[in-house]
Amino acid sequence: MIEIKGITKTYHTGGESLTALNKIDLRIEKGEFTxxxxxxxxGKSTMMNILGLLDRFDAGTYFLNGQNVSNLTDNESALVRNKEIGFIFQSFNLMPRMTILENVELPMVYANVSKKERRERALKALDRVGLSDRVKHRPNEISGGQKQRVAIARAIVNEPSVLMADEPTGNLxxxxxxxxxxxxxxINAEGTTVVMVTHEPEVAEYTKRVVLFKDGEIQDDRNQTQKTI
Known part of the structure; x- marks a missing residue:
């Protein structure tokens, strides 16, 4: 699903250079929960931004679901993101003036899905996360946990190949x-690959694999017995 080789990213600020990622090799198979x-x-947040095609890298190669995405234009990256990747952020990133249903429909607007199909798929996704009774509410009318469930529904509505979550439980x-x-x-049990950034070891226990970064390099990479709920 994900294969990166020799990924290097350096930031230049104030005349100084900071290597955020140093020749990273990482392979994540389809169906893993990492x-x-x-x-x-x-370097973990930089890694997530690169995996999500939100940031460019200086050297190396990146294959996503069999496609070389190393040198895409901004428009090409946006198309791949919308098709292949579902994003979930710590701060939810919901549109405050839209209803929950409209928030979940939003990725499909960019994908040119018909209005009827948008509605059907959004309702199905919201039912999937237990929020079918909140479709007309706005984000300021629901709890933080419900907001994150809306964000998950929005992330899965286009049936992405991989779900990427950046500190999704940080505010909960x-x-x-x-x-x-x-x-x-x-969602992972149904076959979707999930990659999650977290700083909480107790949250990482619920995943199948832990990749530990330190000083821009992978310090440890291990499979583990997943704690189930």
Missing amino acids: SIMGPSGS DSKTTLEIMRIFQE
Whole structure:
């Protein structure tokens, strides 16, 4: 599903250079549930941005679902993102003036899906995360955990090859965190590849594999017995 070789990323600020990623090799197979961990400044967020085609890299190659995406234009990257990747962020990134249903429909607008099909697929995705009774609400009318479930519904509505989550439980209490991780496990069990950045070891326990970053390099990469909910 994901194969990167020799990925290097250097930031240049104020006359200084900072290597965020140093010749990273990483392969993630279809159907895996992988957590990316590491302290602040370790390179894990840069890695996620590159995997999600949100940031460019200086050297190396990146294959996503069999396609070389190393040198795409911005428009080509946007098309691949919309087709192949579902994103979930710590801050939810919902549109405040839109209803929950309209938020979930949004990726399909960019994919030129018909209005009727958009509605059907959005309702199905919201039902999938247990929010079919909240479709007319707006984001400020629901809880943080419900907002994250809306974000998950929006991320899966285009049936992406891989789901990428950046600190998806960072703003949630422990009970709600378990609810979100249970949904991720169910989606993964259905065959979707899931890659998640987290700084919480107790959250990483619910994934099948942990990749640990430090100082822009992979320090550890191990499979583990997944804790189930």
